[in-house]
Amino acid sequence: MKSRLPKLLRPLAGWPMLAWTTRAALEAAAGPLIAVVGPAAEGLRPLLGDASLYVTQEKPLGSGHALLQAREAAQARDILVLYGDAPLLTSATLHELMELHRRSGAAMTMLTGMLYGLPRPAVGVAQERLHRGAEGKPVAVAAEGTNEVVGGAFCFRADWLWPRLAALSRGADGRQPLTELVSLAVTEGASLATLPVWDPNEAIIVRDREQLSWAEGALRLRINARLQRDGVTIVNPEATYIDADVAVGADTVIYPNTSLWGQSRIGEDCRIGPNTIVADSTIGDGCRVVASMIEGATLEEDVAVGPFSHLRPGSHLAVGVRIGNFAEIKASHLGQRAKMGHFGYIGDTRMGEEVNIGAGTVTCNYDGAQHHATTIEKRAFIGSDTMLVAPVRVGEGATTGAGSVVTKDVPAGALAVGVPARVRSGRIGGAPGAGGTARAGRARSKAVKMAESNPVREV
Numbered sequence: 261m262k263s264r265l266p267k268l269l270r271p272l273a274g275w276p277m278l279a280w281t282t283r284a285a286l287e288a289a290a291g292p293l294i295a296v297v298g299p300a301a302e303g304l305r306p307l308l309g310d311a312s313l314y315v316t317q318e319k320p321l322g323s324g325h326a327l328l329q330a331r332e333a334a335q336a337r338d339i340l341v342l343y344g345d346a347p348l349l350t351s352a353t354l355h356e357l358m359e360l361h362r363r364s365g366a367a368m369t370m371l372t373g374m375l376y377g378l379p380r381p382a383v384g385v386a387q388e389r390l391h392r393g394a395e396g397k398p399v400a401v402a403a404e405g406t407n408e409v410v411g412g413a414f415c416f417r418a419d420w421l422w423p424r425l426a427a428l429s430r431g432a433d434g435r436q437p438l439t440e441l442v443s444l445a446v447t448e449g450a451s452l453a454t455l456p457v458w459d460p461n462e463a464i465i466v467r468d469r470e471q472l473s474w475a476e477g478a479l480r481l482r483i484n485a486r487l488q489r490d491g492v493t494i495v496n497p498e499a500t501y502i503d504a505d506v507a508v509g510a511d512t513v514i515y516p517n518t519s520l521w522g523q524s525r526i527g528e529d530c531r532i533g534p535n536t537i538v539a540d541s542t543i544g545d546g547c548r549v550v551a552s553m554i555e556g557a558t559l560e561e562d563v564a565v566g567p568f569s570h571l572r573p574g575s576h577l578a579v580g581v582r583i584g585n586f587a588e589i590k591a592s593h594l595g596q597r598a599k600m601g602h603f604g605y606i607g608d609t610r611m612g613e614e615v616n617i618g619a620g621t622v623t624c625n626y627d628g629a630q631h632h633a634t635t636i637e638k639r640a641f642i643g644s645d646t647m648l649v650a651p652v653r654v655g656e657g658a659t660t661g662a663g664s665v666v667t668k669d670v671p672a673g674a675l676a677v678g679v680p681a682r683v684r685s686g687r688i689g690g691a692p693g694a695g696g697t698a699r700a701g702r703a704r705s706k707a708v709k710m711a712e713s714n715p716v717r718e719v
Contacts, residue, residue: 500514525542562579608634
C-alpha cells in the first residue's frame, strides 16, 4: 500500500478492512475466532474484540507459517481459515463452504472464483490461480494460466492439516504459502473440494490500492442494494456512497453524489441530495437536505436545509426549521419553525421557536480566547446584517434593525437599532391576539428605515 497505515486498518465503506472479514466469520457461526497477528498488532486488537485468542507470528513467513502458529489453540475437528485481506467474503458463502467441507469429508476445501467479466485491476497480478486436470479436479496452484483464482477462505480436516503444515517446504524467500497444500494433497491422493462462488468479487484478495478501490465499490453497491430492498430509492447507486452502519428509512430518496457516513440515521420520506454529505448525524422524517454538509447534527421532523449550507457538530434543528443557502450553524439549538433563509453564521446559540434570522446575521461568539453564548428568545426578529456580540440575549418578540451591532441585551418586545445598537422604543408586539403582530411589523419597518437613513449615527 506504500502507507504507514497497516493494510488491514484501511477503511472500506466505514469499517476497517479486517472488520469485514471477522464480521462475516462471526455471522457464519464458524466457532471461536483465533486471530494470528504480527508483533505490532495494537491497532488490530480493538477490531478483534470477539476473538477468543490472539496468536503472534513473530516474522512474516507466509500464510502457512501463520496458520501453524495457531496449532495449539485450534482444538477442533475442522478448521476454517480466512485471509484478513479478503473483505468481500460473505457469511452466507462461508456457511456454504463449511457445509460442503462437512458433506464431502475432504481433507481440504477451498473457495475459488471465476474471473470472467472482471477487469484486471480488480484481481491484480499477484493472486494465485487454480489449475485443474482433465476431469476437472484441482491439480496445482500457480501465478498465472487460468481464470480461476484461489480465494481467501479454506476449510481443513485438522488431523490431515497439522502434520502436513509442519512439514511444508519453504520457498526461496523463506515463506510457507498455504496454497502449497494443494499440490501436497494432489501428490498424496487426498480428497480436495472446491466451492466456486457465484459472485467472483468474493474471491478477491486486496493487495494494492487499485484492488482496495474496487473492493470499496463492490461493498457500497451491496449496501445500496440492501437499502433499496428495504424501500429506499437511490437514484444512481454507483454515485451514492453510504457507510455500513448508516440506517435509512423507507420512502426516502437519495440523489446522486451523496455521501452518508459513520453512524448517520435518516428517517422516512426524506429527500437527501444531490451533492450532500451527512456525517454521524440524525435526520428525522420528512426532511429535505440539498447540496449541503451535515456533520454531528440533529434534525427533527420536517426540516429543510440548503442548498450550500453547513451544519457543524452540536447543531440541533427542531421541527419545521428552515435553513436556506450559505448558512453555517455550529453548536446551536434552533427552536420549532425558526427560519434562516440566507447567508449568515449562528454559533453557540440557543434560539426559541419562530425566530426569523435576516440575511447576513452573524453571532460574534469568539473573542480570540473563549466562546460565548447567544440567546434569542421566541418570535424575535433579527434584521439583516445584524452582529450579535456574545454574550448577549435578545428577548421574546424583540427586533433588531438592519446593520445593527448588538452588544447589550435587548429586552422582550423592544426595538434595537444602530452601531452600537440602542433600544429605540418600548415593548412592541403586545400580547397575542391584541394586534401585536401588526405593531411588530410597523416597528420593524421603522427600524429598517432608521438604519438606511443614518446607519452610523450611534458610533
